[in-house]
Amino acid sequence: MSDWLGVWALWLEAHPQWLGLAIWLVACTECLAIAGLLMPGTVLLFALAVLAGSGVLTLWQTLLLAFLGGFAGDLLSYLLGRWQHQSIRRLPYLREHPQWLAAAEKYFQRYGVISLLVGRFIGPLRPLLPMVAGMLDMPFVRFVLVSLLASAGWSVAYLLPGWSAGAALRLPLPPGFWLQAAVVFSAIAVLIGLAVQGSLRGMRRISQLAAGLSLLVLCALLLGWPRLAALDHGLLELLQSARSEHLDRWLVLVTGMGDSRVQLVAGALLLALLLCFRQRREAVFAVACLGLTALLVSLLKNLLERPRPQVLLEPLHSFSLPSGHSSASFVFFLVLGVLAGRGQPPRWRITWLLLAGLPAVAIASSRVYLGVHWPTDVLAGGLLAGAVCAACLALVQHRESLPPLPARLWWLLLPLLLLLFTVYGLWHLPAAMALYQR
Structure with missing residues (x-):
């Protein structure tokens, strides 16, 4: 064969x-x-x-x-x-x-x-x-x-990695790119692999392990980002080489899903439905994850003061590390994935988490594609969200696991979220296209 x-x-x-x-x-x-x-x-x-x-x-x-x-x-x-x-x-x-x-x-x-x-x-x-x-x-x-x-989701998940690998082999990437990429992505792969294996084997403190490992990799990234210039410039150049007018329009819609206003409304909608259905512990978990992530992102941005890539005609003036869009989208969708997997076997819980991560990965990738974040910015945002989500889950489930959510709640929440993302994206598309134009 x-x-x-x-x-x-x-x-x-x-x-x-x-x-x-x-x-x-x-x-x-x-x-x-x-x-x-x-x-x-x-x-x-x-x-x-x-x-x-x-x-x-x-x-x-x-x-x-x-x-x-x-x-x-x-x-x-x-x-x-x-x-x-x-x-x-x-x-x-x-x-x-x-x-x-x-x-x-x-x-x-x-x-x-x-x-x-x-x-x-x-x-x-x-x-x-x-x-x-x-x-x-x-x-x-x-x-x-x-x-x-x-x-749509399947084609991106299955074709994007291969296309990126082919483009990376074609482009003249900076010296040291492949070594830095191997180190960073191997660390993330080991993190995900250990978390998955621990969950499948029924480890009692898997949430604490996932939180600790995510925090460890995050700290290494925050301390080492000045030494990852080849990785940042190489991946940014790779995605910039893929830009086209057709793809720009779609990824501007995708990146709008991570906008702070959209995430705020989406979080408020999730919290309101959880309280309406009397899911108090789940509401505490969601609020803790979303609020703590937003606070830490703000503190780290002002502490590190990392400038954004000089790609846009009118560059954004705020700092870039970690990415607010990436952290907000990752923590929101990871919360949804955690709640969706309650009461199910480990392999289904893992499946829900991986699926929940797909839209967050799309939003994070769109930030690099549009040139408003470095790759390490979005990686740091995802790691921060993962660490916070795992730590909050461990605290909320210290004595008792979260029960499954009512099916009626999902039938209300998912269509409303889809409507929210679609309406906001289409409403702000013209202004966003002008902002992200090269």
């Missing part, structure tokens, strides 16, 4: 005009019922994204092709489920492995719409859940709306 993949990659490199079609086909097959279980789609997509990032396709073209392919795979799987219904159980491979379909059906019946968003990032479930949604007669319009949202 590896030899075949190598030959295929060399052929695509020699015939770049077919690369876009290959990305679409692999993304479609990866999300297609049954076929997605048999193909190493994740490996193929990463390899194709690396080739695209080497100068063949722009970032927005790569993401758009993957998005369209993934959505097409979802739609075909859904239509197959609507057409076949219970006859699906007699299809090849599913007949020999009935546990695959049983697991997907159980997950869909338990979590409904949310299963299509979460399951998109779980390999064995990704190609089966759209088919199960059709088999169980999920309304078509609802499925399309959820699939569009899931496909």
Whole structure:
């Protein structure tokens, strides 16, 4: 298999005009019922994204092709489920492995719409859940709306790392870039790996461990950022090379989600719903996380006084380390991830946290892309939010774990948050485009 993949990659490199079609086909097959279980789609997509990032396709073209392919795979799987219904159980491979379909059906019946968003990032479930949604007669319009949202997040999460790697190999990066990148990202990988393993093994003080490790890496970053100039300038140059008018418009909308006014309204909305549903301990946890993070960001900015990159025509005058957008978005979405995982097994709690981190990663990356923060600014913001969230969770659960939130609260909160982010982003788009113009 590896030899075949190598030959295929060399052929695509020699015939770049077919690369876009290959990305679409692999993304479609990866999300297609049954076929997605048999193909190493994740490996193929990463390899194709690396080739695209080497100068063949722009970032927005790569993401758009993957998005369209993934959505097409979802739609075909859904239509197959609507057409076949219970006859699906007699299809090849599913007949020999009935546990695959049983697991997907159980997950869909338990979590409904949310299963299509979460399951998109779980390999064995990704190609089966759209088919199960059709088999169980999920309304078509609802499925399309959820699939569009899931496909957008999935394409960014799966294609952006590969494209960035390809672009990094192409650009003349500063000396020392790869060593600094290896040190910083290895430290973050070890932090996440230890936290995940501790959670899976049921460690009693996993929240304290996660808080301590996050604080340790954060302190090292705050003390060592002057020595990470190659990493900062290299990553900033990498993302600036990907800028285009089409992608600018979308990432200005994304970065607006981390604006202090939006985060304040979103936090107030979360707090109001928690109090309305009499979730007092959860409300204390949310307020402590959001308030303490905002206070620490303000103190650190004024203490370190780090200037912003000189990318904008009219540079912002406030200091940049740590990033307020990054810390605010990370702590808010991590709070949502923690609350969503209450009462569930460790692997589902981890899944909810990782999914909750995706919009925060998008907001943080948009700050570097738009040139208003250094990469270490947004990394510090994320580490600060993680340390505060883990510490507050340990304090709130000192005697008793937080119980699951009522399902009705989520059905109110999530649509309201989506409406808030959409309305604010569209309302302020013209002014924001002018501000972030190079």
